[in-house]
Amino acid sequence: MCFGDSKKLNLSLFSDMADELKLLGVWNSPFSCRVIWALKLKGIPYDYIEEDLQNKSPELLKYNPVHKKVPVLVHGERPICESLIIVEYIEETWPQKYPLLPIDPYERAMARFWVKYFEEKSIAIWMVFRTTGEEQEKFKKESLEMLRTIEEHAGTLGKRKFFGGDEIGIVDIAFGWIAQWFEVVEDVVGVKLFEAHAFPCLHAWTQNFKQVPVIKENLPDRDEMLVLFKRARENLLAS
Known part of the structure; x- marks a missing residue:
């Protein structure tokens, strides 16, 4: 077989694999939504499988035996785990379909920097949800420090709507759960950290982000999330 035939064979195989794309996720997970947004922005068809994390499916245990968590993208029977890796x-x-990373190597590096920064620091927001008293106060301060840093970065956008420029990019997808989940956490816990007057640039970005049809149509219902998160916090505090 000549090289050209081999290349055609590989492309054919890839084409077949592209038809076998499925996502294991949970409707209220910001991490599952990250993957959904990326797939929808690029117009890539996929099958979605809703998981019950209280009764994990054999598929989830098979495809993510290490962490046993969602999301998991399965491409031609090859699983990929962790939302931003996906x-x-x-x-x-x-x-070529709706690029999520800049072409320029430096800008790509900077995008990855902010993605990593948010991944490391945003845990503080979840800890506000999970704690009370002095411990919670500590995580409130850490959350505010993170928001101030991102606000400074958002202030450099100028007339651009998104961290990715005129279109949503990987940094916007990473930051995206601020647009819905942060408010739900605040309401359930009874605190207000993400004040519009304190973070005007980040609030403007949030509004722009939520108005993009792909994002707007693929945000979980806020009222349903409130019920679920209230129950989850009650169970956490009871234990």
Whole structure:
């Protein structure tokens, strides 16, 4: 077989694999939504499988035996785990469809920097949800420090709507759960950290982000999330 035939065979195999794309997720998970947003922005068809994390399916245990968590993207029986790793995989597999990373190497590096920063620091927001008293106060301060840093970064956008420029990019997808989940956490806990007057640039970005049809149509219902998160916090505090 000549090289040209081999190349055609590989492309054919890839085409077949592209038809076998499924996502294991949970409707209220910001991490599952990250993957959904990336797939929808790129217009990539996929099958969605809703998981019950209280009764994990054999598929989830098979495809993510290490962490046993969602999301998991399965591409031609090859599983990819962790939301932002999945988003990068989607970007590298379909780079020409709605690019999520800049072309310039420096800008790509900066995008990855902010993604990593948010991944490391945003845990404080979840800890506000999970704690009370002095411990919670500590995580409130950490959350505010993170928001101030992101606000400074948002202030550099100028007339651009998104961290990715005129279109949503990987940084916007990483930050995206601020747009819905942060408010729900605040309401359930009874605190207000993300004040519009304190973070005007970040609030403007949030509004722009939520108005993009792909995002707007793929945000979980806020009222349903409130009920679920209230119950989850009650169970956490009771235990």
